[in-house]
Amino acid sequence: RIIMGIESSCDETGVGLVRLHDDDTVELLADEVASSVDQHARFGGVVPEVASRAHLEAMVPTVERAFDKAGLKLSDVDAIAVTAGPGLAGALLVGVAAAKAYAAALDIPLYGVNHLAGHIAVDTLQHGPLPERCLALLVSGGHTQLLLVDDIASEITELGSTVDDAAGEAYDKVARVLGLPYPGGPPIDKAAKNGDGAAIAFPRGMTGPRDAKFDFSFSGLKTAVARWVESAERRGEDIPVDDVAASFQEAVADVLTMKAIRAAKEHGVDTLVISGGVAANSRLSELAAERCAEAGITLRVPRPRLCTDNGAMIAALGAHVVAAGRPRASLDFSANPALPVQIVSI
Ligand code: ATP
Ligand code: MG
Ligand code: FE
Secondary structure (H helix, E strand, O other), X not given: OEEEEEEOOOOEEEEEEEEXXXXXXXXXXXXXXXXXXXXXXXXXXXXXXXXXXXXXXHHHHHHHHHHHHHOOOHHHOOEEEEEEEOOOHHHHHHHHHHHHHHHHHHOOOEEEEEHHHHHHHOHXXXXXXXXXXXXXXXXXXXXXXXXXXXXXXXXXXXXXXXXOOOHHHHHHHHHHHOOOOOOOHHHHHHXXXXXXXXXXXXXXXXOOOOOOOOOEOOHHHHHHHHHHHHHHHHOOOOOOHHHHHHHHHHHHHHHXXXXXXXXXXXXXOOEEEEEOHHHHXXXXXXXXXXXXXXXXXXXXXXXXXXXXXXXXXXXXXXXXHHHOOOOOOOOOOOOOOOOOOOOOEO
């Protein structure tokens, strides 16, 4: 069966096509993304109205490109999955409306699926089916969560999440302080390669004995970086951008991997999946690989292209939801900008 996935929760219009095989494995056939990120760069963050309009313009061309790439026709599709949330209301609406139109016109089932679960499900396209139970560290622009995944199609439990900024948000804000472009993840990752991660001891938030075990906090770190840069500027010093970037990145990677390993041990889970935009970070996957090897945990990190928003992740999750025989959405369902991760499909 062929499943089309449509993603429009933020600033990427994504269309993915996958094949669900009889043994429930999922094969990637096409993954086309149109991004409006350049239109938001000068604002330092996504402008919702601009994103919605860009989705509207990009949707049909992106669908057509995906079918061209896969060498398929619209009539080959057996089911459609679309991001139902969480995300920007107006942006989600464009994808949901498009998905409903295709589903109605083609007379095929429609599934409204969770964007965050999609970030995890995408790993099955690269590394095959998930084990019976695994831990997922979801690190993206809007979310930072530790999740216990018993069934990617229906059963996800939240162990902890950020109490303030998401990891990606911290990257974007620190990039701004350092005069690096938006989005901040890639340029900080690059600058950090030339810097020393031990140069500056930035704080590791929420790692004290009294802190909630699996929650995160990144706003203190972001403020510490801003203060450090300000005081260096006041002294008339040049900012060692590479060292600041590397030290900030080390603090983020340290806390994320420390808590993930702790959660895996405590819950007796031997597989860790790291996903979401920040999973594209080179130091995070490097440190996670080291610490997982020490702890005897199998680490799975999708390739960077699959970590950031795309349609393939929604198609992959849709395929798992179809394979599990979950109910389809009715054609009058609405997007939910605050959809919790526990609700995998609606
Ligand atoms: P959410 O999934 O929570 O709704 P989102 O969809 O906007 O948010 P993603 O596309 O998953 O988020 O990730 C975008 C974030 O990933 C941005 O904050 C960006 O800075 C960050 N990011 C991208 N590449 C890297 C990298 N190499 N290192 C660190 N962060 C990165
Ligand atoms: Mg984006
Ligand atoms: Fe995302």
